[in-house]
Amino acid sequence: MNFTILQTEGIQLEGKLAGSTVSVTYTSMLYEQPADNQCFLGLWQNSRIPFGLGSIVTKQISNNQRIGSASFPIHATNVSYIVGWGAGSEAGKSDPNYKSIGASLIFTPGTGSGGITPGVAYQCQIQPIDVSYDSVLVKFTTLPGNTPKSNENWIGLWLNDTLDFNGGYLQKWDVSSSSPEDTQGLEVTDQIKAGTIYTLAYATGNRKSDIVARCTFRTADY
Template identity: 30%
Template sequence: MIPWQAPPLSRITIPQDTDSGSVVLSGFTLANLDYVIGYGTGPNTSTIAASVPIPPDTGSDNDSSAAPAPAGNSVTMSLASLTAEAVAVRYATLPGYLPSSYGNWIGIWPGQMSPYNPFKPLACADVASDANLGTVAMNGLSLGAGEIYTLVYFTGPAVPAPAGQAAPGCAEAWSAGGTPAPDTTLAAAMLVFQAASRANTP
């Protein structure tokens, strides 16, 4: 589990824009203890969206690095229910994570949207609970039958919190006229779906 309140032993900014690759973390010495590596969508520990454990060396001949990472090591989303007027999204973040405290939110866009080339969403909803698992609903929609939509989960507020204040909710951030522009680079999970394929299905 990520120790959410502790600073990392080391961190590195991903130096390339490819969707896969490798980096080297250095500048520290590992003892024979449990460690965990976190991948964040931003510079803060609160944006970590995936993790993989490094178990201690047991001295066995088995290659522990080949073992699969345990369940719950990345942010995921699925459709809990869907109608033309509303969508409910089931989300899962990492163990011990606090979605509401860290300003997490979910947005829905028409078509196959990229969070790195964003426009105003059809709707968005803040994650109101600090439980790392839950469901978020967006109502008042008008989804077209057979149309494609994109859901995106974000591990940080839509705009930074002003000094001494709480960050505004996603709806307020998008209605503020782009000052400051909402930040969609903290995207941790995406789900593209066709409205007609799951309509009225729980």
């Protein structure tokens, strides 16, 4: 079945390291309530996210505005730092889920000029690569170091283009791969319809609100 991708989206991070401060601007997912969903930003002294390990500094997102910013103090300027966006807390707890990082911003010494080091951004992505009446084959990309299966990542499918962070999906699948980038076939219980808009989403935690990427597509008419 032919299809057309209408929109893709992920968590957007931008920022710079200047002097002893890392500053970050974020844009969260459309329709998300970052504070209500307990999203957070964490800072690590590392060149990639150490999934499951607590950060040097953790800052909870304090409001439900889609766009916001945060700053972090650092103590050494000759080492790499990375900031990660966490999708939320541990299920049933208030503790940040450090396995749920869905976007990152890396600051590498010596890559800037004038005393300013720009951040290099990475984000999770998902999109269909084949669609049939009974299944959807998707490709997903997460952050280096992520093990989707053990970190309880999942994929959801919604009807139309509005993403529901409360679990209003048509169907949900656990990610079966341990690779941060892979493909997965999703068998559907209700047939995919022609001439219809659907939304796929990728979540990096086990809660219904832990979504960090989406792709909206339209199947071709008969």
